[in-house]
Amino acid sequence: MAGKTFGSVFDRQMFVNIQGEIQPAESASVNVMDHGFLYGDSVYETIRTYKKVPFLLARHLDRLQRSLGRIYLEMPCSRADLESQIQKTIDAVPVESDLIMRIVVSRGVGPIGLDIGSCTQPRYMIYAMELTPDSIPEEAMPDRGGGGVHVVVSKVRRNSPRALDPSIKSGNFLNNILAFKEARDARAHEAVLCTSDGYIAECTTANIFLVKDGFIWTPRPWGILDGITRAVLFEEAEAAGIPISETDIPPEALFNADEVFITSSVKGVVPVCMVNGRGVGVAREADEGRRGPLTHTLQKLYQVRMENEHLAHSNPGEPADSPRASNADVD
Numbered sequence: 190m191a192g193k194t195f196g197s198v199f200d201r202q203m204f205v206n207i208q209g210e211i212q213p214a215e216s217a218s219v220n221v222m223d224h225g226f227l228y229g230d231s232v233y234e235t236i237r238t239y240k241k242v243p244f245l246l247a248r249h250l251d252r253l254q255r256s257l258g259r260i261y262l263e264m265p266c267s268r269a270d271l272e273s274q275i276q277k278t279i280d281a282v283p284v285e286s287d288l289i290m291r292i293v294v295s296r297g298v299g300p301i302g303l304d305i306g307s308c309t310q311p312r313y314m315i316y317a318m319e320l321t322p323d324s325i326p327e328e329a330m331p332d333r334g335g336g337g338v339h340v341v342v343s344k345v346r347r348n349s350p351r352a353l354d355p356s357i358k359s360g361n362f363l364n365n366i367l368a369f370k371e372a373r374d375a376r377a378h379e380a381v382l383c384t385s386d387g388y389i390a391e392c393t394t395a396n397i398f399l400v401k402d403g404f405i406w407t408p409r410p411w412g413i414l415d416g417i418t419r420a421v422l423f424e425e426a427e428a429a430g431i432p433i434s435e436t437d438i439p440p441e442a443l444f445n446a447d448e449v450f451i452t453s454s455v456k457g458v459v460p461v462c463m464v465n466g467r468g469v470g471v472a473r474e475a476d477e478g479r480r481g482p483l484t485h486t487l488q489k490l491y492q493v494r495m496e497n498e499h500l501a502h503s504n505p506g507e508p509a510d511s512p513r514a515s516n517a518d519v520d
């Protein structure tokens with residue numbers, strides 16, 4: 190079947206919508222003179238669907254718009270058109286499972302050279318692929334027997350906001366790729382990058398949090414991507430009366446934390462059980478396989494949020510106080 194024929198690259202159903210034309214990923218291509226390909230001159234968003242509906246789409250499109258503005262790139266179509274093309278792409282994937290969506294806007298075709306004025310037609314591409322169980326490592330899912338993922342603190346520093354600001358979700362990803370290689374070399378799942386000042390910034394594709402004495406801490410939003418999952422966790426934690434705040438975090442604090450977890454739109458809330466080969470939090474006490482209590486609570490709050498957003502999307506006219514999925518079982 191289409192999308193299943195190219196071994197490890199296309200090992201799952203994957204379709205791409207290029208400027209309104211949807212095709213299987215193995216037959217889709219971009220022009221070799223596209224500056225997204227030549228220079229990483231593009232921005233993107235990664236979104237997951239929940240029951241065929243893109244989760245928190247409006248926030249992702251707002252961030253896409255901000256990234257576009259920061260690199261002086263125009264959206265090649267209206268927001269309404271983009272939304273309808275996203276839905277068409279979702280509907281084109283013949284699977285029932287949830288999907289990972291990647292929406293890319295590229296500078297488009299132009300001559301070799303750095304003048305953005307020479308590229309007159311930006312292009313969008315919407316990728317949709319199955320969110321298969323291996324999209325999220327087993328170790329990230331305590332329900333599947335894992336106690337958490339392993340991370341390493343990378344020697345690679347996060348780009349300075351005065352260079353390529355990490356708050357722009359840009360297709361120029363070499364900073365993260367080089368850090369991720371360190372993670373892979375150490376057989377870890379993720380790398381933690383620090384700012385040039387030596388404080389924790391974020392992971393290669395996730396934000397990072399730690400818990401100490403019942404308090405949740407995360408790096409300040411300077412030199413990181415302002416993660417949408419991160420923002421939702423602030424809202425959920427604050428609504429649940431769980432103290433959460435931003436501060437400068439030295440990497441050593443990870444070793445003394447009671448819990449560490451990372452967040453992203455694709456992975457959700459993922460516990461970390463090992464930093465640089467040393468157990469952290471509950472794992473330090475040889476209790477691997479059990480996530481920390483606040484990580485567990487936030488995983489459940491996030492799941493409930495996803496269900497509630499889906500209900501609100503399916504019943505747009507419903508009054509705000511109508512029954513919703515409950516947080517009551519969040520422990």
Ligand SMILES: Cc1ncc(COP(=O)(O)O)c(C=O)c1O
Pocket residue numbers: 235365391392393394395396414415416417418419452453454455
């Ligand atoms: C560098 C980086 N930080 C953080 C995140 C998490 O952001 P979000 O929660 O919006 O997916 C991502 C997601 O891809 C990322 O690439």
